[in-house]
Amino acid sequence: MPNKTDALLSLLAGQPVIPVIKIEEVEKAVPLARALAKGGLRAIEITLRTPAALDAIRRVAAEVEEAIVGAGTILNPKQFDEAAKAGSRFIVSPGITQNLLSAAADSEVPLLPGAITPGEMMMALDAGLDFLKFFPAEQSGGIDFLKALASPFNGLRFCPTSGISAKNAAEYLAQPNVVCVGGSWVAPDALIKAGDWAEIEALAHAADALRRPHSRTAG
Ligand code: 3PG
Secondary structure (H helix, E strand, O other): OOOHHHHHHHHHOOOOEEEEEOOOOHHHHHHHHHHHHHOOOOEEEEEOOOOOHHHHHHHHHHHOOOOEEEEEOOOOHHHHHHHHHOOOOEEEOOOOOHHHHHHHHOOOOOEEOEEOOHHHHHHHHHOOOOEEEEOOOHHHOHHHHHHHHHOOOOOOEEEEEOOOOOOOHHHHHOOOOEOOEEEOOOOOHHHHHHOOHHHHHHHHHHHHOOOOOOOOOOO
């Protein structure tokens, strides 16, 4: 069986910031994905928080060759399946459940599960997953919490998400157990609504410049 952590790392590890996106109008998805990719952020997470989300994933998967589209806010196996069928290359969940782990085990599409407690991290490790979304990052202890996890969980790598912005992203990315961070600041709702793709491209470009000071890749 292919190592799914490696598959996930090969999609995400080259990119410091994974945009977390909410799409209200499906026709915004393609130009948004193009603008982000042009700014250097090819991998994007479209959250299943709106009725347009699955169609948005479908369109980006079909029309934006340079994008790596993933689905976020996946809460259960049904949504996992729908998102995978829509063309998601990776799946992100805010937390971890046995049901989701089973769905992921049956799928070729890799899962980045959320985890915030040591017990949840142990559950992920039991399932063979060692690259996790650390969520909600800032609200749960942020960088100090990540530092405390480094010794007992020295094999775990994280994509911290929530409360991260251009102000604190570099400090997160400087942590040896951080592969990338997730955040909505590169694609704010107001700019999507306004169709301001130039500004979103500029935000993506600035985020892409937050290169990690250490290199963590597959293996
Ligand atoms: C979310 O839950 O919306 C994501 O984790 C993104 O959080 P953010 O808006 O704080 O970047």
